[in-house]
Amino acid sequence: MTGDVEESTVSGRSGSLGNGRVTMQQVAAEAGVSVSTVSKVMNGRYGVSSQTFDHVTAVINRLGYETSLVARSLRNARTNVIGVLVADFEPFSTEVLKGAADAIRGTGYELVAYSAGGRFDEHVGWERRYLSRVMGTLVDGAVLVTPTVTDVQYDGPVVAVDPHTGRSSLPTVAADNLQGARMGVDHLLSLGHRRVGMVTGRADLVSAQLRERGYREAHAAAGVPVDESLLADGAFDPEQAREAARTLLRLPTPPTAIFAANDISALATLEVAAEMGVEVPGSLSVVGFDNIPESALAHPPLTTVQQPMRQMGHDAIAMLVALIAGEQVDDTHVTLETTLVLRRTTATLGDAS
Amino acid sequence: MTGDVEESTVSGRSGSLGNGRVTMQQVAAEAGVSVSTVSKVMNGRYGVSSQTFDHVTAVINRLGYETSLVARSLRNARTNVIGVLVADFEPFSTEVLKGAADAIRGTGYELVAYSAGGRFDEHVGWERRYLSRVMGTLVDGAVLVTPTVTDVQYDGPVVAVDPHTGRSSLPTVAADNLQGARMGVDHLLSLGHRRVGMVTGRADLVSAQLRERGYREAHAAAGVPVDESLLADGAFDPEQAREAARTLLRLPTPPTAIFAANDISALATLEVAAEMGVEVPGSLSVVGFDNIPESALAHPPLTTVQQPMRQMGHDAIAMLVALIAGEQVDDTHVTLETTLVLRRTTATLGDAS
DNA sequence: ATCGTTGTCGATAACGTTTTCCATAATCTC
DNA sequence: GAGATTATGGAAAACGTTATCGACAACGAT
Numbered sequence: 201m202t203g204d205v206e207e208s209t210v211s212g213r214s215g216s217l218g219n220g221r222v223t224m225q226q227v228a229a230e231a232g233v234s235v236s237t238v239s240k241v242m243n244g245r246y247g248v249s250s251q252t253f254d255h256v257t258a259v260i261n262r263l264g265y266e267t268s269l270v271a272r273s274l275r276n277a278r279t280n281v282i283g284v285l286v287a288d289f290e291p292f293s294t295e296v297l298k299g300a301a302d303a304i305r306g307t308g309y310e311l312v313a314y315s316a317g318g319r320f321d322e323h324v325g326w327e328r329r330y331l332s333r334v335m336g337t338l339v340d341g342a343v344l345v346t347p348t349v350t351d352v353q354y355d356g357p358v359v360a361v362d363p364h365t366g367r368s369s370l371p372t373v374a375a376d377n378l379q380g381a382r383m384g385v386d387h388l389l390s391l392g393h394r395r396v397g398m399v400t401g402r403a404d405l406v407s408a409q410l411r412e413r414g415y416r417e418a419h420a421a422a423g424v425p426v427d428e429s430l431l432a433d434g435a436f437d438p439e440q441a442r443e444a445a446r447t448l449l450r451l452p453t454p455p456t457a458i459f460a461a462n463d464i465s466a467l468a469t470l471e472v473a474a475e476m477g478v479e480v481p482g483s484l485s486v487v488g489f490d491n492i493p494e495s496a497l498a499h500p501p502l503t504t505v506q507q508p509m510r511q512m513g514h515d516a517i518a519m520l521v522a523l524i525a526g527e528q529v530d531d532t533h534v535t536l537e538t539t540l541v542l543r544r545t546t547a548t549l550g551d552a553s
Numbered sequence: 554m555t556g557d558v559e560e561s562t563v564s565g566r567s568g569s570l571g572n573g574r575v576t577m578q579q580v581a582a583e584a585g586v587s588v589s590t591v592s593k594v595m596n597g598r599y600g601v602s603s604q605t606f607d608h609v610t611a612v613i614n615r616l617g618y619e620t621s622l623v624a625r626s627l628r629n630a631r632t633n634v635i636g637v638l639v640a641d642f643e644p645f646s647t648e649v650l651k652g653a654a655d656a657i658r659g660t661g662y663e664l665v666a667y668s669a670g671g672r673f674d675e676h677v678g679w680e681r682r683y684l685s686r687v688m689g690t691l692v693d694g695a696v697l698v699t700p701t702v703t704d705v706q707y708d709g710p711v712v713a714v715d716p717h718t719g720r721s722s723l724p725t726v727a728a729d730n731l732q733g734a735r736m737g738v739d740h741l742l743s744l745g746h747r748r749v750g751m752v753t754g755r756a757d758l759v760s761a762q763l764r765e766r767g768y769r770e771a772h773a774a775a776g777v778p779v780d781e782s783l784l785a786d787g788a789f790d791p792e793q794a795r796e797a798a799r800t801l802l803r804l805p806t807p808p809t810a811i812f813a814a815n816d817i818s819a820l821a822t823l824e825v826a827a828e829m830g831v832e833v834p835g836s837l838s839v840v841g842f843d844n845i846p847e848s849a850l851a852h853p854p855l856t857t858v859q860q861p862m863r864q865m866g867h868d869a870i871a872m873l874v875a876l877i878a879g880e881q882v883d884d885t886h887v888t889l890e891t892t893l894v895l896r897r898t899t900a901t902l903g904d905a906s
Numbered sequence: 907a908t909c910g911t912t913g914t915c916g917a918t919a920a921c922g923t924t925t926t927c928c929a930t931a932a933t934c935t936c
Numbered sequence: 937g938a939g940a941t942t943a944t945g946g947a948a949a950a951c952g953t954t955a956t957c958g959a960c961a962a963c964g965a966t
Contacts, residue, residue, distance in 0.1 A: 221689045221690070223951095223952060223953095224952065224953070225952080231917080233916085234915070234916045234917080235916085235953080235954095236915070236916055236917080236918095236954085236955090237914090237915060237916075239953070239954060240603075240915090240954095241954090243954080245954095245955095247913075247914065247915075248914070248915075249913080249914060249915090252914080252915085266685050266686055266690070267953075268627075268690045268951090268952050268953065268954085269687070269690040269953095270626045270627045270632070270690050270691070270950075270951090270952080270953090271627055271687070271689050271690075271952035271953040271954090272953055273623045273919090273921095273953090274621075274623045274624055274627050274921050274922065274923090274951090274952080275920075275921050275952080275953045275954050275955085276921085276953085276954070277921070279623070281691075288651075289642070289647045289650050289651055294642045297642050297668070298641075298642055298668075301668045310667070311668065312636075312664070312666065312667065313653045313666040313667075313668070314665055314666075315650070315651075315664065316667070318876070331617055332617065332619050333622070334622070335574075336621075337575045337619070337621045337622040337623050338622055338623070338634075339623075392870040410715070444966080464744055493847075494846070494847075494850055497847055497850040497851065498850065499852050525713075532904070576921095576922060576923095576924065577922065578922080585944085586945075587946045587947080588922085588923080588924095588942090588946090589924085589945075589946055589947080589948095590946075592923070592925085593924095593945090594922060595923095596924080598924095600943080600944060600945075601944070601945080602944060602945090604946085605944085609910040615918085620922085620923075621921090621922050622921065622923095623921090623922080623923090624921070624922035625922080625923055625925090626923090626950050626951090627921090627923075627925050628922080628923045628950075629923085629924070629951085630949050630951070650960080664944070733926085755946095
């Protein structure tokens with residue numbers, strides 16, 4: 201009656217099949233029942249006596265049977281997997297991934313990450329092709345974390361986590377670039393700075409445009425006119441940002457503060473300042489945008505506008521799960537607040553410390 | 554005869570099916586051929602005239618048909634996907650992932666990353682369960698990048714990228730911890746230091762043991778006796794490493810150099826030195842291990858022993874692909890050389906700069 | 907004693923491919 | 937022009953599940 205009987209019967213039989221894996225048929229044969237019954241046992245369905253349940257369970261364990269997920273997926277037309285497509289494993293997407301991994305817990309979905317491997321720009325439309333390939337066959341839904349996702353269109357359950365756009369045809373989770381930039385520049389202005397320079401970002405990205413707009417709006421709100429010569433193109437690129445910072449600091453009357461569209465750019469600005477012997481924050485205040493991990497380690501530690509990256513990943517998954525479940529999602533364009541992280545690169549104007 | 558005819562026939566029909574995706578049946582029906590033929594066209598198999606080939610291709614494009622990967626996998630008993638299991642998306646595993654993503658190109662495999670989401674230690678044996686679940690059903694092979702993979706056993710194509718062990722029952726790609734540690738300590742010794750302290754790592758990990766052994770061997774080779782009071786337990790933990798560094802620097806005759814088993818520990822040591830007013834590298838030289846991205850940003854930038862993380866990911870994939878193909882792999886325990894990255898935390902003994 | 911009920915279990919048809927094999931039509935050889 | 941060869945297309949069986957439904961025994965109720 202008990203399980204001991206199971207243990208003694210047919211021992212090495214399962215190992216006989218070449219390379220393969222134990223199948224449900226084999227379990228059924230071994231247990232002397234039908235595959236239907238084994239299936240029921242595996243899924244805890246109603247309609248099997250506790251006797252046979254125990255018996256089949258014992259056989260399953262003994263044979264080390266694991267259900268074939270592809271067969272199940274084929275049959276059920278769903279995979280219970282959510283895919284996250286990242287352009288590359290850089291700090292931003294990695295943080296988003298962590299948030300997503302956190303949010304996936306308890307949803308019944310598995311999370312897998314696909315990386316385009318950096319070569320993203322080479323293949324325009326990669327996202328599109330990726331989506332048509334894996335959606336509905338490998339994953340039930342997808343989160344896109346790619347730099348230029350704006351033009352992607354897709355009808356299935358897909359949400360874009362977008363550091364660079366507030367809006368797209370896809371459901372989106374993004375940070376409030378405008379508000380963040382305004383806040384960062386406001387901070388500088390309230391410190392007494394009147395000549396605030398800006399290292400701008402890639403002109404084609406909405407995020408960069410919004411951040412510049414925030415810069416202007418902050419000035420307008422404070423009644424400070426914008427000196428156009430104080431804006432230099434950094435293009436979200438370290439090298440170009442360095443160049444932009446140099447341009448700014450070599451001005452006849454250089455700015456006393458610089459707002460960078462990017463932490464990368466802000467870090468570059470810091471380097472240039474150090475090169476030129478400009479004290480930060482003594483003679484120059486700097487504010488960045490993003491709050492990538494490196495910012496805290498810079499010298500001095502960078503004051504910056506933080507995007508809630510983990511939160512973005514989290515919310516994206518939550519929204520996607522709702523979307524897949526067919527629930528009515530009220531707002532498909534979530535905008536998350538940014539926060540100002542005060543560190544040591546800003547000081548009141550004229551303050552030598 | 555040409556393709557124009559295709560464009561004009563049946564237009565909106567494909568959109569009629571509820572949620573679904575275009576299937577091969579539909580393409581076949583639409584093109585007026587059998588599914589076999591469509592399959593042949595999709596896979597470029599022999600036995601279809603160029604006429605029908607073009608015709609079917611046109612229909613495929615018009616309907617936007619994509620082959621169902623799960624059905625294909627079920628039929629072929631292979632998925633053409635390789636999985637990488639990481640404990641968490643921290644710097645080390647992220648770098649490995651990049652190397653892997655790079656190596657996967659052109660192999661015909663797709664790469665997906667699974668994260669245990671940090672909660673790794675909570676579930677002992679997670680790797681085991683993961684493997685039995687996904688292997689042979691979602692992936693054809695797997696790379697394990699987990700902290701304590703030593704005890705995992707599995708017969709399928711699996712290779713472990715292991716920062717902490719030179720050997721395990723699984724095929725392994727690892728860095729040469731012994732040689733690296735010896736090199737790091739050697740550097741210190743050759744700079745004239747005679748009292749070299751060590752902040753050791755987690756005693757249960759082979760990597761930590763090897764690094765300590767390297768420390769001792771370097772001393773032996775240089776004919777310098779090891780003062781046991783100069784070893785303090787850092788346990789690969791920031792807090793504990795700080796404590797260890799404090800202990801070392803408060804010694805009656807403190808060390809003039811410290812070798813840390815870890816960059817994390819080295820960074821902690823740097824902090825403690827700053828706290829206590831000990832000049833680096835003026836009064837204290839420091840060498841770390843790993844070369845995580847943060848090290849370059851520390852102040853002063855950390856001299857450290859670099860593990861070739863990208864390379865490890867790359868080699869792991871290469872080996873795994875060979876394993877899956879059933880090729881004879883000569884050495885299943887690859888050990889990669891480490892290199893010393895000289896930055897600014899080391900100086901000759903007594904040199905005030 | 908007969909007739910529903912319930913409780914168990916198994917046959918079977920999908921799911922969307924790929925592949926092997928067979929049927930036909932077209933072409934070639936003598 | 938008859939038989940053999942070659943091209944082309946399709947039928948059907950698998951891959952390993954799950955869900956629906958029907959079969960059957962055992963049982964209580966009338």
